[in-house]
Amino acid sequence: MIDLFEYCGEIASVGIIVNFTEDTETYIVGSPADIKAWAYNGCPRKAPKGLMRHNNKLGNLVKDINRLMKVKRELNEIMEVSNRLCNADTLCDGSCNAVLEELSEYYDVSEYANIVKNYMIYFLFVKFKICQRDFHKKIGLSVKGNHDRAEKYIDLFKADSEKIFRPFITARADDMFSVTKAVRCQTDIFDSSIYKIHTDNGNIRLFVANDSFITLLDTYVDIMSDAGRIVTNCENCGQLMITNRANASLTCGRTTCKKERLYKANDDYKKRAMKDPIKEAYLNFDNKCRSYRKKLSDSPELLEKYNKALTGIGKRYVPSSVD
Numbered sequence: 001m002i003d004l005f006e007y008c009g010e011i012a013s014v015g016i017i018v019n020f021t022e023d024t025e026t027y028i029v030g031s032p033a034d035i036k037a038w039a040y041n042g043c044p045r046k047a048p049k050g051l052m053r054h055n056n057k058l059g060n061l062v063k064d065i066n067r068l069m070k071v072k073r074e075l076n077e078i079m080e081v082s083n084r085l086c087n088a089d090t091l092c093d094g095s096c097n098a099v100l101e102e103l104s105e106y107y108d109v110s111e112y113a114n115i116v117k118n119y120m121i122y123f124l125f126v127k128f129k130i131c132q133r134d135f136h137k138k139i140g141l142s143v144k145g146n147h148d149r150a151e152k153y154i155d156l157f158k159a160d161s162e163k164i165f166r167p168f169i170t171a172r173a174d175d176m177f178s179v180t181k182a183v184r185c186q187t188d189i190f191d192s193s194i195y196k197i198h199t200d201n202g203n204i205r206l207f208v209a210n211d212s213f214i215t216l217l218d219t220y221v222d223i224m225s226d227a228g229r230i231v232t233n234c235e236n237c238g239q240l241m242i243t244n245r246a247n248a249s250l251t252c253g254r255t256t257c258k259k260e261r262l263y264k265a266n267d268d269y270k271k272r273a274m275k276d277p278i279k280e281a282y283l284n285f286d287n288k289c290r291s292y293r294k295k296l297s298d299s300p301e302l303l304e305k306y307n308k309a310l311t312g313i314g315k316r317y318v319p320s321s322v323d
Contacts, residue, residue, distance in 0.1 A: 007050030012123040039195040088150035127160040176238035
């Protein structure tokens with residue numbers, strides 16, 4: 001088991017540093033106290049014991065959410081392990097430790113890991129360890145009494161599990177992860193901290209979210225907004241994307257989405273144009289001209305004569321009001 005889990009506390013925190021100059025996002029996972037100590041030490045590149053540091057390109061958080069929505073097995077496997085922890089019998093006899101160990105092994109220690117998935121794993125581990133610790137404090141001689149107490153602590157863990165998975169379960173039902181909906185469904189207080197560190201290489205702002213993935217997401221949206229960027233959904237595929245507020249794009253960077261958006265825009269224009277008799281006549285004329293051009297594509301000389309004649313007609317007859 002990695003040090004991150006050995007040194008975990010009662011609160012699962014994740015910090016983020018966004019560098020728009022270098023287009024990078026840096027994450028630090030651990031307890032609030034350990035993250036605070038790391039910040040006071042100047043946020044060194046090498047994280048101490050009890051913390052895990054990850055670094056990736058700008059926009060990484062959005063990409064990680066999109067991946068968990070697309071590759072469902074990655075989240076399903078964590079949900080399955082979490083469900084196996086929700087067992088009072090295994091909490092009583094201690095066999096839950098093997099399941100907890102299995103959960104920790106899903107944590108990706110690589111620098112470019114999926115931070116959303118990793119944080120969920122860490123959060124679940126911390127919350128179960130608290131339930132396990134509190135249960136053992138009150139363990140007695142009565143088998144039935146112990147089982148009843150175990151059930152109460154398992155219910156607490158179930159509530160935490162539901163909390164961390166809820167945004168994705170809701171998004172799966174809608175077939176789209178909506179930041180606005182995810183944030184509005186959050187009923188808990190958004191517990192977060194900000195550390196401003198002055199170093200020889202410039203100033204650093206470390207934002208820390210405590211016990212909540214949604215708090216991290218809400219903080220991330222604010223960071224992007226302050227930089228003139230918007231976290232929204234692609235109008236074609238529904239995936240999350242980041243776009244500039246000054247020149248907001250309606251689709252993500254995928255070629256298929258851009259083409260689909262262009263086709264839809266052209267189709268909408270044609271539908272509007274058909275309501276205007278002049279524009280409708282022009283569009284019909286234009287479509288016939290395109291058809292003739294295709295037929296003459298094998299005869300360059302005839303095509304050239306046709307284009308010249310068509311240019312003359314256009315100058316005389318195309319209305320100036322036509323877009």
